[in-house]
Amino acid sequence: DAGVTQSPTHLIKTRGQHVTLRCSPISGHKSVSWYQQVLGQGPQFIFQYYEKEERGRGNFPDRFSARQFPNYSSELNVNALLLGDSALYLCASSLGGTDTQYFGPGTRLTVL
Amino acid sequence: EDKVVQSPLSLVVHEGDTVTLNCSYEVTNFRSLLWYKQEKKAPTFLFMLTSSGIEKKSGRLSSILDKKELFSILNITATQTGDSAVYLCAASNSGYALNFGKGTSLLVTP
Numbered sequence: 001d002a003g004v005t006q007s008p009t010h011l012i013k014t015r016g017q018h019v020t021l022r023c024s025p026i027s028g029h030k031s032v033s034w035y036q037q038v039l040g041q042g043p044q045f046i047f048q049y050y051e052k053e054e055r056g057r058g059n060f061p062d063r064f065s066a067r068q069f070p071n072y073s074s075e076l077n078v079n080a081l082l083l084g085d086s087a088l089y090l091c092a093s094s095l096g097g098t099d100t101q102y103f104g105p106g107t108r109l110t111v112l
Numbered sequence: 113e114d115k116v117v118q119s120p121l122s123l124v125v126h127e128g129d130t131v132t133l134n135c136s137y138e139v140t141n142f143r144s145l146l147w148y149k150q151e152k153k154a155p156t157f158l159f160m161l162t163s164s165g166i167e168k169k170s171g172r173l174s175s176i177l178d179k180k181e182l183f184s185i186l187n188i189t190a191t192q193t194g195d196s197a198v199y200l201c202a203a204s205n206s207g208y209a210l211n212f213g214k215g216t217s218l219l220v221t222p
Contacts, residue, residue: 003154033208033209035212040214041215043210043212045209055208088153090153092210101146101210105153106154
């Protein structure tokens with residue numbers, strides 16, 4: 001069975017641009033969460049979506065937005081990129097009723 | 113504010129040694145404690161603990177939770193070079209957001 005997949009693997013953008021990151025959950029999972037991991041730190045929660053509804057949001061500015069599609073895949077959008085947005089963006093999927101989240105390989109975003 | 117603290121932050125051991133990684137948490141409405149192993153990118157799920165005092169084991173790895181003292185430990189016996197990774201501890205307080213510690217970087221030398 002395929003695990004969580006994310007695209008693209010790497011991305012280089014310049015300040016002020018916007019970016020869209022994509023995630024496909026494990027088959028049968030209805031919940032997708034997004035995390036940001038900067039070097040040397042643990043992942044930090046950004047959003048969770050369940051059944052296409054936002055279930056929770058972390059302490060991130062409004063430049064960050066996300067959505068979940070009918071097939072349960074998800075997109076994370078970041079507008080007006082800042083140098084500090086450079087990080088590994090991780091997507092995790094879960095069945096929805098449990099706490100066990102399974103992570104994808106991440107998208108490495110570099111903002112120049 | 114919810115907080116998860118891991119110690120030590122880094123550790124170097126020789127193959128065959130036993131290591132103990134620590135995780136303390138202060139999380140409102142705590143639900144569960146999870147351990148992950150992160151080698152390059154994707155954190156890989158190891159354990160989820162919800163009950164105090166019940167040890168979970170998987171091969172050479174084991175973990176236990178103390179909900180009274182608000183901590184968990186992850187033990188790795190007979191370490192191998194393939195155990196070298198960052199080990200992340202996360203506490204869940206609501207069923208959706210995981211609050212992670214900074215991780216413990218483990219290096220196992222031959």
